[in-house]
Amino acid sequence: MLDIRVEETAKLKEKPDQSALGFGKYYTDYMFEIDWDKDQGGWHDARIIPYAPLQIDPATMVLHYAQETFEGLKAYRNPEGKVQLFRPEMNAKRMQNSNKRLCMPYLEVEDFVQAVSALVEHEKDWIPTAPETSLYIRPFMFASEPGVGVHPAVSYKFLIILTPVGNYYPEGVAPVKIWIEDEYVRAVKGGTGFTKCGGNYAGSLKAQEKAEAHGYTQVLWLDGNEKKYVEEVGSMNIMFLIDDTVVTAPTEGTVLPGVTRDSMLTILRDWGYKVEERKLPVEELMTAGREGRLKEAWGTGTAAVISPVGELYFKGEEVVLNDFKTGPLTQKLYDTLTGIQWGKLPDPHNWIKVID
Ligand SMILES: *Cc1c(COP(=O)(O)O)cnc(C)c1O
Numbered sequence: 001m002l003d004i005r006v007e008e009t010a011k012l013k014e015k016p017d018q019s020a021l022g023f024g025k026y027y028t029d030y031m032f033e034i035d036w037d038k039d040q041g042g043w044h045d046a047r048i049i050p051y052a053p054l055q056i057d058p059a060t061m062v063l064h065y066a067q068e069t070f071e072g073l074k075a076y077r078n079p080e081g082k083v084q085l086f087r088p089e090m091n092a093k094r095m096q097n098s099n100k101r102l103c104m105p106y107l108e109v110e111d112f113v114q115a116v117s118a119l120v121e122h123e124k125d126w127i128p129t130a131p132e133t134s135l136y137i138r139p140f141m142f143a144s145e146p147g148v149g150v151h152p153a154v155s156y157k158f159l160i161i162l163t164p165v166g167n168y169y170p171e172g173v174a175p176v177k178i179w180i181e182d183e184y185v186r187a188v189k190g191g192t193g194f195t196k197c198g199g200n201y202a203g204s205l206k207a208q209e210k211a212e213a214h215g216y217t218q219v220l221w222l223d224g225n226e227k228k229y230v231e232e233v234g235s236m237n238i239m240f241l242i243d244d245t246v247v248t249a250p251t252e253g254t255v256l257p258g259v260t261r262d263s264m265l266t267i268l269r270d271w272g273y274k275v276e277e278r279k280l281p282v283e284e285l286m287t288a289g290r291e292g293r294l295k296e297a298w299g300t301g302t303a304a305v306i307s308p309v310g311e312l313y314f315k316g317e318e319v320v321l322n323d324f325k326t327g328p329l330t331q332k333l334y335d336t337l338t339g340i341q342w343g344k345l346p347d348p349h350n351w352i353k354v355i356d
Contacts, residue, residue, distance in 0.1 A: 059146035070140035078343025098195035103152035168304035175310025179211035188224035193254035236299030289319030296327030
């Protein structure tokens with residue numbers, strides 16, 4: 001249990017118009033912060049304080065060596081007006097795994113969930129109520145020790161900030177064009193692909209730029225060793241309906257173990273679908289596309305929930321899926337998962353944590 005003190009501010013911001021929230025445009029009045037210092041015995045001084053810029057030394061190690069991890073989850077208002085989270089312990093555990101890989105200390109699962117719940121509850125007036133909206137929660141942690149030698153830092157800051165959001169894509173759930181990248185790679189065996197660390201994203205921007213220059217929205221990464229198997233999209237896992245089987249990459253070190261991925265696989269198995277977590281060669285995928293056996297494909301992640309794939313591009317060849325329309329299984333998955341998250345459908349797996 002953390003002992004969290006609250007520092008109130010008299011000056012509250014004006015709440016934004018719920019019909020034009022966008023994604024990550026507005027931040028709430030408060031943030032959570034806790035420090036970790038080796039010479040002070042670890043975690044100390046948990047606090048909810050007014051949202052404000054941080055003041056850090058120019059030598060702060062994260063700015064030089066990128067010892068940083070983060071998480072992303074959402075708080076929802078259910079039809080009774082209660083505030084709920086979706087599987088927050090999974091984010092807590094994943095952040096522990098990220099931090100271990102980057103030689104960083106980590107919060108206990110209960111403490112992570114307590115900190116998230118306490119801040120969300122304090123800021124509950126910021127949870128939007130319009131359809132398709134939620135409060136996006138961004139926990140993150142970084143090396144705060146000043147120094148220019150490479151070593152695991154002896155001090156860290158863990159923070160949580162909140163931003164009310166609408167749809168991730170301004171056009172809503174609509175098919176996207178995906179560029180399968182055959183030059184740059186995101187992750188290799190033994191690397192940091194399974195972690196949510198900022199460095200993974202810095203390294204991915206070049207391919208994203210390239211995809212956009214060719215008129216594509218997102219990059220689909222191949223494995224970093226052979227560039228043969230499909231792994232995941234920029235900030236989403238990806239699933240394919242080939243004939244009557246759902247195929248997705250296994251999470252074996254190079255793929256981020258998404259909470260949305262796990263939840264959708266569970267729902268698909270509940271529905272009796274054949275689900276395969278296996279290495280899928282890009283050649284097999286393109287052949288299935290060419291032969292019309294690739295029925296649907298969709299990206300999965302907390303931010304966008306589901307992103308239908310309308311087109312795949314690989315080495316000069318384009319494959320259009322389902323006439324560039326959202327497929328029936330993709331739509332049903334979106335409706336079911338968001339129905340559970342917004343508290344409109346039953347929650348058979350106890351994924352929802354009502355906090356207030
Ligand atoms: C966050 C993320 C995902 C999706 O994970 P969720 O827990 O479903 O939000 C997928 N891939 C990458 C690279 C990510 O950073």
